[in-house]
Amino acid sequence: MQRRKVTLKLYPNAAQSARLEAWTRLHCELYNAALEERIDAWHKARKSISYYDQQNVLPQIKADRPELNELGSHALQQTLRRLDLAFQLFFRRVKAGQTPGFPRFKAAKRFAGFAYPDSAGWRLMQHGGSGATLRIGTGEAAMSIRARGRHRFGVEAKPNDITLTRRNGQWFVSVTLRVPESACARRRTGDQRRGVDFGINDWATFDDGRTIDNPRWLREELPRLAALQRQRARKKGSLRFKRLGRRIARLHERIGNLRRDFVHKETTRMVRQCAILATEQLAPKTMSRSARGTVDAPGRRVRQKAGLNREILSAGFGMVHPMLAYKAEEAGTRLHLSNTRQIKPSQRCSACWELVPKTLSQRMHVCPCGHTAPRDRNSALVVLIDAFNTQHTPGTGVAARPKPLPRQRGKSKSVTRETPTTAPLGA
Template sequence: MQRRKVTLKLYPNAAQAQKLETWTRLHCELYNAALEERIDAWRKAGKSISYYDQQNVLPQIKVDRPEFIALGSHALQQTLRRLDLAFAAFFRRVKAGQTPGFPRFKSSMRFSGFAYPDPAGWKLMQHGGSGATLRIGSGEAALSIRARGRHRFGPDAKPNDITLTRRNGQWFVSVTLCVPDAACARERTADMRRGVDFGINDWATFDAGPPIANPRWVREELPRLAALQRQRARKRKGSVRHKRLGHGIARLHDGISNLRRDFVHKATTRLVQQCAVLATEQLTPKTMSRSAKGTVEAPGRRVRQKAGLNREILSAGFGMAHQMLTYKAEEAGTRLHLSNTRQLKPSQRCAACWEIAPKTLADRMHVCPHCGHTAPRDRNSALVVLIDAFNTQDTPGTGVAARPKPLTRQRASPGP
């Protein structure tokens, strides 16, 4: 059995939406009260309060506050567990010497939602196609909410837990499914061997064949986004119009995010369905999009240009693509090879002679000074990682080629 997550959109009526807002505020109140209890206990008595200490108080809370009964014991426990995980992450960062980030109090408007950690307290009923009904709560306060969405795993997939989230005035439910291994498998339609280089000019460039164009979702919406931000800047903070424009900006960003996720899902699915071997390089978008601002003592150079490049890098969704390729390749039986970028240097290495040919980011053509091999920079990089995948096919894990130079026959016929 494997775990997969699917997200459905909820369509509550006005009364149901008001009830969901009320329940979210109660969960937020419980979270803040538990956080305050931990802080006060440490400040006044030097005592650490655990998750189990706070969980044991829940029955008394429901006696004193009957409105918490409808939320369900398991959902309340999950909210306390959420706070406990925040503290665990805080102490882990302290020990690692990182910026700790102490858990903070949350307002009800910024509290994302609540969760049911097991099958108790809710039921999801599919009606065929994309229609569904989600029933949450117990007794007279239970809610039956229309939902829309479907998954590809069939009737053998069993829901295990759910998380309800509120985003831009809309409600969604993420359902974790327990899926048999056979239902997770993807059918592969071809057995191609391809190297791919992810980039900005083209979203994906292959060792052979046409590239996948970069849709540039953010760039297309920048004029509209800038207009909304200028309008909001003229409004008084806290006013109705200021909030309304803020919601409009959030919806625009949400639409861009949905387009990006849909595109990456479809592109990665096509790749793993067509390829028996898929080679690319390890990417770290967080490092690639690091600011060039610098410090007061050592200010950075070309900061605005680097900020624009960072926006394009994050808009392309390389990190999302790698995550999707990882699990989809496993489901399709595709071998995914991730070359070590720092050691292999795909953009600097020649695919013909395997020597390093230094070039700047502005150089879009690869011209090898050693052997004279000429090719588009991204296509050469894709061919380098594909050759690296062949040279390390018997070596577990990722890394550079086992041989200092590729075999001639592997250079001559890297693909089918």
């Protein structure tokens, strides 16, 4: 059985919306009270309180606060688990020497929602097409809320748990499904072998020269976004300030939805058409690092780098590889991720395999061997060659060439990622 997640939009009426808000405030209150208890116990008695200590007190808390009964015991326990997870991550960062980030108290308006960790306390009924009804609560406290959304897994998928979230005044429910292996499989319509290089000028460039345009969702909306932000800056402390803040949030959400929809469609098209898909490992967090520098060593061209960082993040590279990974596994496509630091696709010649240093502004690859090609297409060819040279030795990279160049002998093998299940070349 596999687990997949699908998100449905909820359409509560005014009374149901007010009740969901009240339930969210109660969950937020429980979260903050549990956090305060942990802090006080440590300051006063140097005692650590575990999740189980707080869970065992829930019956007494519900006896003192009857309004918590309609929320359900399992949902309340999940809120306590959420706090416990925050502490686990805090201690993990402390041990790793990172910036710890101690768990903080939550404001009710910033508390996103609550969850049911199992099938108790809720029921999701699909009505064919995109219509659905979510029933949460038990007895007289139960609510039946209209929902809209569907998934591709059919009747074999069984709901396991749900999470209700509030975004910009709208409610959504994320449902985790338990899906059989057969229902997860994707139908592949082609057996192409393609290398792809992701970039800014063109969102994707393939080894055969085909490109996918970069829609630049954020750049298109920047004038409108700047106008709304200027209006909000002149209305601080007023009701219009809050209204404009909601409009800005909705605009950002729209940009994110367009980006996610585009990446989903393009990655699905890639894995359907390809038996082998090769690209390089990307690190968007490193690529979009600020050039500001420090007081002692200030950076150069900070504003230009900030604009480049905005375009990198707007292109959605951070979600491309995770989507390709699970979709390639479902379609039986071999996904090859070349080690960027070792292979250096943008600097290596796909004809002679020599390194040809280039600046970021040089968009043509010109090699002394005579090979000339657009820079992005040459990079796509390099990762495709690396995928073919390592097809029988997964987990290796440039050092697995049949006849490595003399200056490359003795190099450690590239750590190349592969999808868990791969298809044979003739698949």
